[in-house]
Amino acid sequence: MEYLFANITKLFESSAVRDILKVVSQGDVISFAGGLPYDELFPVQAVEQAYRCVFESGKKSMQYGLTEGFIPLREKIAERMGQKGISVDVNNIMLTTGSQQVIDLFSRIMLNPGDTILTENPTYLAALQVFNSYEAKIVAVETDDEGMKQEDLENKIKQHQPKFVYVVPTFSNPAGRVWSLERRKHLVSLAKKYNVLILEDDPYGEIKFHPEETYTPLAALDDAGIVLYTSTFSKTVVPALRTGWVAGPLEVIRMMARSKQAADLHSSSLDQQALYYLLRDFDLDSHISNIRTEYHKRMQVMQGQLASVELPGLSYVSPKGGMFFWIKLHEKINTTLLFEEAVKKGVAYVPGAPFYVGKPEHNTMRLNFTHATPDKIRQGMQQLVEVVEHAYSALKVEQ
Numbered sequence: 001m002e003y004l005f006a007n008i009t010k011l012f013e014s015s016a017v018r019d020i021l022k023v024v025s026q027g028d029v030i031s032f033a034g035g036l037p038y039d040e041l042f043p044v045q046a047v048e049q050a051y052r053c054v055f056e057s058g059k060k061s062m063q064y065g066l067t068e069g070f071i072p073l074r075e076k077i078a079e080r081m082g083q084k085g086i087s088v089d090v091n092n093i094m095l096t097t098g099s100q101q102v103i104d105l106f107s108r109i110m111l112n113p114g115d116t117i118l119t120e121n122p123t124y125l126a127a128l129q130v131f132n133s134y135e136a137k138i139v140a141v142e143t144d145d146e147g148m149k150q151e152d153l154e155n156k157i158k159q160h161q162p163k164f165v166y167v168v169p170t171f172s173n174p175a176g177r178v179w180s181l182e183r184r185k186h187l188v189s190l191a192k193k194y195n196v197l198i199l200e201d202d203p204y205g206e207i208k209f210h211p212e213e214t215y216t217p218l219a220a221l222d223d224a225g226i227v228l229y230t231s232t233f234s235k236t237v238v239p240a241l242r243t244g245w246v247a248g249p250l251e252v253i254r255m256m257a258r259s260k261q262a263a264d265l266h267s268s269s270l271d272q273q274a275l276y277y278l279l280r281d282f283d284l285d286s287h288i289s290n291i292r293t294e295y296h297k298r299m300q301v302m303q304g305q306l307a308s309v310e311l312p313g314l315s316y317v318s319p320k321g322g323m324f325f326w327i328k329l330h331e332k333i334n335t336t337l338l339f340e341e342a343v344k345k346g347v348a349y350v351p352g353a354p355f356y357v358g359k360p361e362h363n364t365m366r367l368n369f370t371h372a373t374p375d376k377i378r379q380g381m382q383q384l385v386e387v388v389e390h391a392y393s394a395l396k397v398e399q
């Protein structure tokens, strides 16, 4: 049978990360590849108890629900967002199948083929996949450790008149970057000036290692209905619940709800109800505080291993939160080519190239520090350093 798929499917790329996860899950490999939380920290009993509450609440809980999602959970989310300085009404929140679905639905309602989106560089791979699948033109704005560079951002907005700017301003994936307040304010004011929407993707904002520091969400700076904010329970509760949300201007939320009706009517309301009971009965904030402590410790273990390595061109910034180290090596080193060797030696990472818009920097890699235990991190890093050192000597890298 010849399957005559639509032309658009030619634009669907398989995710490098998901392909790597398949390889890695098969063998005895220490994986720094996936963006996975640490299983042992999952609040299993609280989740179990929450589902029990759903089943005890009667048959109504099994019925079709609203496209926008279970109202009591949206109320809880509005309350939590309020604590972050984002004042939002329940009607301006829609529950989704992870924040990944927000990226998809928003793209679906905004993008005509050839429309431009501005992004950081490097940026979240699975967002690039979505934008490509809608035939968007993706333009990278020059980015440093503080966020998008102001001059380049304004120039590119003027030049391309983008439909929206996609950013992960707090503990980005893959770079672990945190935007400065100045750059946040600047982006919001430019968006307002040039009438451009912002998609603020914030899955990691709660995973901060210095809880006393505040990283003001762009949505908290928005007084003009230009920021669409998305976050998720994947990193703070469990990813298997596949529950995320979007908050933003009513008109946009309504249009997204229409497109969600076509996609799946609504996300699982059993899961949404369970999350509601979990938020009602379980101290999520102290759970998040445990996650922060544990991940901070693991980040420090990985940092300690990195600090003992001396290689020309090696650079990284220690993340203040989130789940990733972003490593740069000497420009002669190609981490995509090195990957197979690393897996043979029993360790996996994600090569940096697929995270780039345009010309990739092949000498980069992303390392996750949340999934492996501290002992495994030590062991895996030793193996990885051996592989990298071997590549340096094979390529005679000296300077």
Ligand SMILES: Cc1ncc(COP(=O)(O)O)c(C=O)c1O
Pocket (backbone or CB within 6 Å): 035, 097, 098, 099, 100, 101, 124, 168, 173, 201, 203, 231, 232, 233, 234, 239, 242, 243, 244
């Ligand atoms: C930047 C970013 N956005 C969105 C997502 C999607 O998360 P989920 O669909 O599990 O909510 C992820 C997942 O790792 C991510 O790193």
